[in-house]
Amino acid sequence: MVRTHVLICGGTGCSSSKSEEIMSVMEAEIAAKGLSDEVKVVKTGCFGLCALGPIMIVYPEGTFYHSVEVSDVAEIVEEHFLKGRPVERKVYHEQNDADVHHATSLSETSFYKKQKRVALRNCGVINPEIIDEYIANDGYQALGKVLTEMTPEQVIDTILASGLRGRGGAGFPTGKKWQLARILVPDADQKFVCCNADEGDPGAFMDRSILEGDPHAVIEAMAIAGYAIGANQGYVYVRAEYPIAIKRLQIAIDQAKEYGLLGDNIFGTGFSFDLKIRFGAGAFVCGEETALMTSIEGNRGEPRPRPPFPAVKGLFGKPTVLNNVETYANIPQIILKGVDWFTSMGTETSKGTKVFALGGKIQNTGLVEVPMGTTLREVIYDIGGGIPNGKKFKAAQTGGPSGGCITAENLDVPIDFENLMAIGSMMGSGGLIVMDEDSCMVDIARFFLEFTVDESCGKCTPCRVGTKRMLELLDKIIEGNGTLEDIDKLEELANYIKSASLCGLGQTAPNPVLSTLRYFRDEYIAHVVDKKCPAGVCKNLMQYKIVEDKCKGCTLCARKCPVNAISGTVKNPHVIDPAKCIKCGVCISSCKFGAIIKE
């Protein structure tokens, strides 16, 4: 009789901190204590709180262990599993203003309290490599219901009524997409259902976590989509950089086939659906739907002009529906729990929930799912735990290289598709990178632009050449050679590229620049007029200085300086010659008195 279940995160984040090894050592320890029949170790998907990984939850009581190391395992098995005394020093404690209180279970922590997990409902709950666990948690019931009780039209009407919008970025109504693919080419001999798992937005990893933690939800939803539009072949296009996700998806597909939930004549209804995995090869543009299909066809992943839209002429020239992983993960729940349940969450125009990947300068880096309409303040401060080291919030970037920044003044705007557009950002796939006072916004804009220059496929001129020219202008500004005229040129060029590019990549590439210009123009001006980087990031605009009062004249920095730029005598304050200084930073890291500063 199993009395205790130990859930250990096997997601990419925790696996990187040796959770797999912890699992095998733990199983050996449990066996050595003769507890194998009583204590069961379960490998799950991502719990979300990646900052504290590896994470381990012990049920039935829900004890939440974090930052577990291999060396802790023997003690946890002996003390907790054998003697019933949790190892307090490894249990998660929540810090409140007044006292440090003990959070007994996961759902009580402030990280989880405001979350609403729909797409992530099984992540960290079931073992993704065992289909029975998914089935036990209502898995494949939605597919059963659709195939036996609903017509394809009813399925489409349900998804339409739910108001579900694409979670990959643009927010196109999913039901509409399905409807078009069903009706536009009535005599098509073949149609396809595709899943976009080419999560290219740097800093977003919700699709990876869903595939790692709940791959069957995606498979089930794709089969439902196949039934709705009349397709019996699906493709999942997944990043080759996600080995764990690929492995679990393949296991899941194999198991589903074995159970007859994929393949011919599913549930004896005559409906057949098969699924294949195709690997992306590291091209950001392949997140764009037509480029993704070109890539599955085996070509350079260049986008095609639309129309014709994929619903008419998609993969291999056939009508195709393409949705993102997170979008699919919502589908079975909508079918099972109904439209009213789904529309009870969210705002007027954006229903349901959205998963965000919190990263950058934030306490609780990880994955969170909140109802649409939650404010950024709640996400960053209540759930994310705020900015580390007492620093000040400067901006949050959403939408990655296609998005923009959200500043402190907009922290209380309810997050939904329309509101983010209105403040010059976008939902994107849900990457949310927090920046503090030490981040230079010109440098961040340059970072994203360098990314798009590198990832531009080269097919259309505005994107291929235009973004390159923009990058050169930004480099000029960062190096301290910029003029006010350059800022205007940058803005003008950005607007041209936005309106003239062929696909979404080019049309959105200037967004980070436009958005930082909108909210942080003064920082750009400081770079070109005062030749200063207010955040102290841009090397060419910094001066290293020795604070006279703090310098003890120990001569260490002068000896370490590779270019002999520091002069002075023993026990007297030293001086840096700015003409010689190469700003390598060796002096700062060697000074024991904190006497050297950058300004």
Added chain:
Amino acid sequence: MKKKLTTVAFNGTAEQEEKLLAVIAKYRDTEGALMPILQDAQEIYGYLPVEVMRIIARETGFALEEIFGVASFYSQFSLNPKGEVAIAVCLGTACYVKGSGDILNKIVEILGVPADSTSPDGKYSVDATRCIGACGLAPVLTINGEVYGRLVVADVPDILKKYQ
């Protein structure tokens, strides 16, 4: 993304070629087979030298230019052999904001191998990679697949020492 052809001499074995031919045979009837073939070929040889692309062209009927076009388009395909010690520093946004750029610079400084290249003796390769999705551990680097997370610049020398 610009890619340079390698200057390292090709030394593929008959065994490798046999494996490659088996792969090509496996995908003979698959629509859009070029990508999976190139992915498996890279798995076999570790990279995609022009000699391998020639074999694929000969066997599949794809033009060599077309194959090169695909191989050079995607960042995952490497036209250069990786080093014995393959170092990859994540320059995704979450890592970049937390200083992975400085970590990359430190590695380049210590090893004297510029980013996105392999040392002439084939010992080290240093790559700046796209987001690997381990954002919770930012900044992150991987060496031969082993992940090192939550790094500061001062950690770099000790990590590199392990692979000398």
